[in-house]
Amino acid sequence: MGSFDMRAVLAGLLLCGAAPAESREPLHDGDIIFQTSRSAQSAAIQRATHSPYSHVGVVFFRDGKPFVFEAIATVRYTPLDQWIARGTDGRYVVKRLKRGLTPVQAAKLRSAAGPYAGKPYDLYFEWSDARIYCSELVWKMYRDALGLELGARQRLRDFDLDDPVVKAKLRERYGKLIPLEEPVISPAALLESNLIQPVSAE
Numbered sequence: 001m002g003s004f005d006m007r008a009v010l011a012g013l014l015l016c017g018a019a020p021a022e023s024r025e026p027l028h029d030g031d032i033i034f035q036t037s038r039s040a041q042s043a044a045i046q047r048a049t050h051s052p053y054s055h056v057g058v059v060f061f062r063d064g065k066p067f068v069f070e071a072i073a074t075v076r077y078t079p080l081d082q083w084i085a086r087g088t089d090g091r092y093v094v095k096r097l098k099r100g101l102t103p104v105q106a107a108k109l110r111s112a113a114g115p116y117a118g119k120p121y122d123l124y125f126e127w128s129d130a131r132i133y134c135s136e137l138v139w140k141m142y143r144d145a146l147g148l149e150l151g152a153r154q155r156l157r158d159f160d161l162d163d164p165v166v167k168a169k170l171r172e173r174y175g176k177l178i179p180l181e182e183p184v185i186s187p188a189a190l191l192e193s194n195l196i197q198p199v200s201a202e
Helices: 006-015 042-049 080-086 103-116 134-146 164-174 187-191
Strands: 032-035 055-062 065-071 075-079 093-097 196-198
Touching (some): 032 080, 032 187, 042 164, 055 103, 055 134, 055 187, 065 134, 075 080, 103 134
Antiparallel strands (some): 032 055, 065 075
16 A cells, blocks of 8 residues: 655645746646646545646637636636636646647647537546546547657556545445546646656746
8 A cells, every 4th residue: 555655745846836927937838737636536636646736737828818628527618827726725837748839739739629628527537538537638638639648547456546535535436346447547647747848937
């Protein structure tokens, strides 16, 4: 049984945003933004993945204003300031493809978002397009638009399922029939992808 990884927490706090907005590098379309959600399942996700980050979305500009395309109750665009305010202490971290996105690639990524808009949130983390969760949305958009797989998919059994908080959430969701072989992509796996790098300035 793995315990909560304080080193991951400290690393996250060093990366994420206590700095004022004006000290940050400007956001770009396609940037991947992570936060610690205050949702009911956030603690379980953090403990299962040993990461402080439990929610993720993609930044897009609409009429010159930044939004986060995310999967919450439904897949939707949320104004960036509202998205930041929803997270713990307003902290977040932004990552971007190491080689950046060309205008054509950014347009492809925006187009890839379209089919997912309005889809309901997937509480059961199933690998399907009928319902979708946050990190699955980001992973599939980059795959669909650019043929890139950001982060390695795992099976549900690969996470720390022995943690009491995680156990309780699994019982609540699945009862005794936990789909241990279900493919899953976590916010932590996206964060650790070697195809992206931090862009938030401190």
